[in-house]
Structures are given as structure tokens and as C-alpha cells.
Amino acid sequence: MQKDEGKVTKSPIARRSILAAAGGLALAPLAGALVTKAHAQTTNEQQTTVKGRRMLGSLEVSAIGMGVQNMHRAYPTTIPNRSEMLNIIRTAYDQGVTFFDTAEVYGPHECERILGEAISSFRDQVVITSKFGFDVDFETGERRGGRNSKPDHIKLAVEGMLKRLKTDRIDLLYQHRVDPEVPIEDVAGAVKDLMDEGKVLHWGMSEMGLKTLRRAHAVLPLTAVQSEYSMVWRGPEQEVLATCEELGIGFVPWSPLGVGFLCGAIDERTRFAEGDFRGLTSRYQPENLPNNLALFELVKSWAERKDAQPGQIALAWLMAQKPWIVPIPGTTQMAHMRENVGSTSVEFTSEELAELNTAVRAIKIKGARLPDAVQAMSGVEAPEKS
Numbered sequence: 193m194q195k196d197e198g199k200v201t202k203s204p205i206a207r208r209s210i211l212a213a214a215g216g217l218a219l220a221p222l223a224g225a226l227v228t229k230a231h232a233q234t235t236n237e238q239q240t241t242v243k244g245r246r247m248l249g250s251l252e253v254s255a256i257g258m259g260v261q262n263m264h265r266a267y268p269t270t271i272p273n274r275s276e277m278l279n280i281i282r283t284a285y286d287q288g289v290t291f292f293d294t295a296e297v298y299g300p301h302e303c304e305r306i307l308g309e310a311i312s313s314f315r316d317q318v319v320i321t322s323k324f325g326f327d328v329d330f331e332t333g334e335r336r337g338g339r340n341s342k343p344d345h346i347k348l349a350v351e352g353m354l355k356r357l358k359t360d361r362i363d364l365l366y367q368h369r370v371d372p373e374v375p376i377e378d379v380a381g382a383v384k385d386l387m388d389e390g391k392v393l394h395w396g397m398s399e400m401g402l403k404t405l406r407r408a409h410a411v412l413p414l415t416a417v418q419s420e421y422s423m424v425w426r427g428p429e430q431e432v433l434a435t436c437e438e439l440g441i442g443f444v445p446w447s448p449l450g451v452g453f454l455c456g457a458i459d460e461r462t463r464f465a466e467g468d469f470r471g472l473t474s475r476y477q478p479e480n481l482p483n484n485l486a487l488f489e490l491v492k493s494w495a496e497r498k499d500a501q502p503g504q505i506a507l508a509w510l511m512a513q514k515p516w517i518v519p520i521p522g523t524t525q526m527a528h529m530r531e532n533v534g535s536t537s538v539e540f541t542s543e544e545l546a547e548l549n550t551a552v553r554a555i556k557i558k559g560a561r562l563p564d565a566v567q568a569m570s571g572v573e574a575p576e577k578s
């Protein structure tokens with residue numbers, strides 16, 4: 193295992209006061225020195241600090257979060273510098289981000305270690321999530337293939353998470369994918385036991401079938417659903433968002449930047465390295481990119497119109513859909529993190545939002561969002577409890 197010494201850039205007290213200022217939207221003049229050339233053209237002090245907080249069910253978080261999935265290995269297959277990943281997480285906190293997303297399977301285990309180390313000095317001021325549900329060896333982190341939400345497995349998985357995250361509780365624990373062999377009532381029962389022990393405070397589900405979501409919520413109310421949602425993939429608009437609204441469950445869009453596509457990271461000449469997951473999705477293959485890039489052109493035109501960056505338009509569009517939506521963009525670059533935080537300052541009038549929604553809906557994305565084997569794990573309904 194890699195060992196790195198992360199550099200703490202500010203004392204916890206300094207972080208706390210910055211956070212308090214951000215939470216109250218009383219934005220102190222703190223960011224001038226942090227503005228980088230990369231985004232200086234659109235960034236002012238307010239834009240480098242999170243504007244606003246949101247409720248996921250009863251859980252209060254910053255209006256935007258951060259996913260750390262790629263901090264052990266970025267999509268282009270490079271292994272990022274660990275000290276810098278710690279620095280990005282800590283700086284994100286300085287900028288008002290209080291919602292950090294990871295999972296047992298990211299790494300596996302390694303992203304939980306990175307997050308745990310990064311936040312250890314301000315653990316009580318942030319909301320951290322993790323996810324169980326894949327069959328990961330507790331000791332070695334080896335992925336044995338398949339899913340595993342057996343109650344005993346969940347409980348042991350959480351013990352490992354707590355150690356790696358250097359904490360005594362997970363604020364929001366998700367089932368990563370529905371286990372087709374375990375009734376959701378049994379999963380909820382295991383999570384309830386963990387809640388009774390104080391090891392888990394809230395729970396959620398990811399990419400689940402809707403009947404299973406309702407059954408789960410009936411036995412143990414959920415706080416958040418985390419599923420893919422962005423301008424590139426608007427599947428949750430069909431039923432998931434309405435169900436969340438009805439049940440009072442928050443929504444956390446994963447891959448909110450379309451794995452970078454909505455920032456302009458992919459064009460018609462892009463070809464992916466072996467092992468880059470994005471190369472396995474047909475929507476980013478040469479036969480579909482010329483069609484799909486119309487969406488990026490749209491986003492770019494709105495970025496010019498709003499004096500923002502394209503990725504900021506993509507994130508602001510998500511946050512504008514519902515006040516209980518909290519995106520968790522992932523990045524391994526400090527300038528990108530700051531830019532993503534700045535999206536909370538981009539606002540649309542109701543006329544602009546209607547116009548943008550209409551334009552986004554008019555573009556039909558070609559190709560699948562996920563490889564078939566991965567897609568097959570989405571929308572799964574858990575078996576009935578006998």
C-alpha cells in the first residue's frame with residue numbers, strides 16, 4: 193500500500209470558520225489567492241466557494257459534493273499523486289464542500305483510505321458516504337465478481353469501511369447495486385442493526401429498481417438515491433425523480449459531467465487507452481460522437497452566454513432541476529475542483545431553464561451509457577421475502 197504524507201493547508205479552525213461563512217452565504221474575501229489562471233476568466237471570489245446547502249431527506253449537505261472514485265486511478269488509467277488527492281479533498285472542504293462520496297469497491301478499498309486520511313482533521317464537519325454490495329474480499333480487496341448484500345457480509349463490509357475511513361460512523365451508506373438473491377427487507381434489516389449500533393446514520397440505494405426502492409423505503413426510510421443523471425443521460429427523469437419527490441428522498445447524480453464529456457474532455461478524435469472505462473461505452477465511440485457532440489456544442493454556447501465554463505453549466509443545470517439534487521463531480525485536478533465548486537454560483541432564470549431544458553431534450557444521444565454487463569445490474573428488483 194502506498195504511504196503518503198498529506199499536507200494540511202489550513203488548520204481545522206480556519207476550515208470551520210470558512211465553512212460557517214459558506215453555509216451562511218456570507219462569503220468572506222478568502223479566495224483571491226486561490227484563483228488559478230485556468231479559470232480566472234470566469235471566477236470571482238464567490239464562485240470559488242460553494243454557494244448554498246441542500247437537504248437530502250433529513251441530511252443537510254453542501255449544494256455540491258465531490259466523488260473520489262478516480263483518486264486511486266483516473267479514467268485515462270494514470271495513478272494520480274496521492275498527496276495531491278489529499279490536498280484537493282482538503283481544499284474542497286476549505287471551499288465549502290461538505291459531502292464526499294466513495295465506495296468499498298473504489299480501489300477496491302483505496303479510495304476509502306484516501307478519503308479517510310484527507311478528512312481526519314475535520315471529520316465531524318463533513319458528511320461521508322460509502323457503498324457496499326459488490327463481492328470484495330475484506331482483507332485483500334480482491335473483487336471476486338458479482339454482488340453480495342447478504343446481511344452478514346454487509347456488516348463485515350461496514351467494519352472495514354469504518355477502519356479505512358478512520359471514523360466510527362458512515363453518514364450515508366448506500367447499497368451500490370441490488371443483489372438479485374437477497375430480499376431488500378433483509379438488506380434493510382442489516383442496515384437497521386448498524387443504525388441501532390450508531391455505525392450508520394442514513395441509508396440510500398444506487399441504480400435500483402423502483403419497486404425495490406418503495407419496498408426498502410417502507411421498512412427503513414431512505415435518505416438518498418444515487419443514480420447516473422446528467423445532460424447526457426436523463427433516464428431518472430422518466431420515473432426515478434418523481435418517485436424520490438413523492439417519498440421525500442434526495443437524489444445524488446453520479447457522473448454528473450458525463451465522465452468529462454460535458455467539459456469538452458472528449459471530441460471526435462478521442463480514442464481511449466486500454467482499461468479506460470469510458471472506452472467501453474458506445475456513446476463515446478467514433479460512430480456516435482459526431483451526433484452526440486451536438487450536446488457539448490449546446491453546453492458551450494450556454495457557457496459563453498452565462499460567462500461560465502461548460503462543466504459549470506452541466507452541474508448548474510442538474511442543481512436547477514430540483515432543490516434536493518446534489519451532484520458529486522469527480523476530479524483529480526485542483527483547478528477542476530474549483531471550477532466545479534463555482535457551478536453553485538451559476539443560476540438560470542425560469543425562462544432560461546425552460547429554454548435550456550427544451551434544447552437539451554431535442555438532442556437525441558446515440559449509443560449506450562454502459563457496457564451490457566454493467567447495465568444489466570441497473571434497475572434490478574430484489575426477490576420477494578418468503
Ligand SMILES: NC(=O)c1ccc[n+]([C@@H]2O[C@H](COP(=O)([O-])OP(=O)(O)OC[C@H]3O[C@@H](n4cnc5c(N)ncnc54)[C@H](OP(=O)(O)O)[C@@H]3O)[C@@H](O)[C@H]2O)c1
Nearest residue numbers: 259260261446447448449450451452455521522523524528
Ligand atoms: N453509484 C455508482 O454506481 C457510481 C458510478 C460512477 C460514479 N459514481 C460516483 O460519482 C462520482 C463522479 O462520477 P465520475 O467521476 O464517474 O464522472 P464525472 O464526475 O461526470 O466526470 C469525471 C471526469 O470529468 C473530468 N472533470 C471533472 N471536472 C472537470 C472540469 N471542471 N473540467 C474538465 N474535466 C473535468 C475528470 O477528469 P480530471 O480528473 O482530469 O478532472 C474525470 O475524467 C464518482 O467519483 C463516484 O463517487 C457512482
